[in-house]
Amino acid sequence: MSNLDMIPTVDLSPFFTSGDNEGKKNAKNLIHQACSTYGFFQVVNHGVPIELMTRAREVSKTFFEFPDEEKLKSSPASGSPLPAGYNKQPEHLADKNEYLMMFPPKSTFNVLPTNPSEFKEVVEDLFSSFIKTAQLLEAIVAECLGLPINFLQKFNDDRNWDLMVALHYFQATDIENVGNSEHEDGNLITILLQDEVGGLEVRKDGEWIPVTPTEGTLIVNIGDIVQVLSNDKYKSATHRVVRTKGRDRYSYAFFYNLQPEKWVEPLPEFSTSIGESPKYKRFLYKDYQALRMRNKTHPPSRSEDVINITHYSIAN
Ligand SMILES: O=C(O)CCC(=O)C(=O)O
Numbered sequence: 001m002s003n004l005d006m007i008p009t010v011d012l013s014p015f016f017t018s019g020d021n022e023g024k025k026n027a028k029n030l031i032h033q034a035c036s037t038y039g040f041f042q043v044v045n046h047g048v049p050i051e052l053m054t055r056a057r058e059v060s061k062t063f064f065e066f067p068d069e070e071k072l073k074s075s076p077a078s079g080s081p082l083p084a085g086y087n088k089q090p091e092h093l094a095d096k097n098e099y100l101m102m103f104p105p106k107s108t109f110n111v112l113p114t115n116p117s118e119f120k121e122v123v124e125d126l127f128s129s130f131i132k133t134a135q136l137l138e139a140i141v142a143e144c145l146g147l148p149i150n151f152l153q154k155f156n157d158d159r160n161w162d163l164m165v166a167l168h169y170f171q172a173t174d175i176e177n178v179g180n181s182e183h184e185d186g187n188l189i190t191i192l193l194q195d196e197v198g199g200l201e202v203r204k205d206g207e208w209i210p211v212t213p214t215e216g217t218l219i220v221n222i223g224d225i226v227q228v229l230s231n232d233k234y235k236s237a238t239h240r241v242v243r244t245k246g247r248d249r250y251s252y253a254f255f256y257n258l259q260p261e262k263w264v265e266p267l268p269e270f271s272t273s274i275g276e277s278p279k280y281k282r283f284l285y286k287d288y289q290a291l292r293m294r295n296k297t298h299p300p301s302r303s304e305d306v307i308n309i310t311h312y313s314i315a316n
């Protein structure tokens with residue numbers, strides 16, 4: 001099997017009809033396998049209309065091609081818990097991208113561009129559509145873990161903290177090509193929509209595997225919360241984006257997220273109840289978010305000092 005074949009593509013259509021238990025079983029087997037090994041898979045027939053995906057890519061490209069003066073009209077408002085609106089990565093970071101962050105459609109923190117005029121409607125539709133796909137994935141992941149189908153839905157029951165980011169990666173130069181440095185996502189489940197340029201890579205067994213773009217496909221990765229709840233049964237995917245010479249890249253990342261006041265710890269089902277030690281200390285999600293934010297605002301000089309979920313690891 002070549003590396004390119006290693007990231008499974010899962011057909012979610014069986015979950016949109018009653019019956020087809022065989023199809024559901026096959027899909028769950030693939031997802032279980034992917035989540036147990038490296039936390040990454042792709043999905044087709046995921047419920048997000050292909051036409052909406054295409055329009056979303058178009059409006060994002062149009063927006064990011066505007067001069068800074070226009071983009072800065074969507075600068076974040078003060079008082080927002082996260083900088084919803086237009087941002088460019090600070091110079092001190094190796095990551096070379098600009099992005100537009102948004103909370104769910106009705107959030108008063110959102111600062112969405114009025115130009116192009118269809119931007120708001122398209123991204124709000126995309127956001128709502130991603131939520132539905134994430135809810136389906138959450139139920140599938142719960143079942144794959146052997147939990148009640150609505151377990152994660154109950155745990156993660158506040159939809160005010162989901163985030164979507166439209167990203168624009170600049171072209172690589174002769175000397176630098178970092179788009180998004182190696183990381184894991186801190187949330188539960190991430191859904192990615194990438195364009196045809198490529199550059200997204202996932203790490204498996206110390207090797208970087210490119211996630212080759214395929215029209216109509218969405219990429220799913222497991223985040224730190226699921227890794228902790230499952231006591232490492234499911235892996236939070238390590239991934240990065242490498243920029244391409246001569247090509248700008250556009251993507252959307254949707255973070256299905258937990259509310260900040262929630263406590264997170266390994267579930268007894270995966271630890272004490274089965275005679276295994278919990279691999280993580282209990283933590284408040286907002287504390288972890290603050291530490292991750294500090295990595296960005298005050299990046300440590302050594303990459304090994306960046307705080308990630310191992311900060312809460314219990315040494316055995
Ligand atoms: O742009 C992408 O494809 C990935 C973005 C990503 O990993 C992130 O924003 O956490």
Ligand SMILES: [Fe+2]
Pocket residue numbers: 183184185190239
């Ligand atoms: Fe990520």
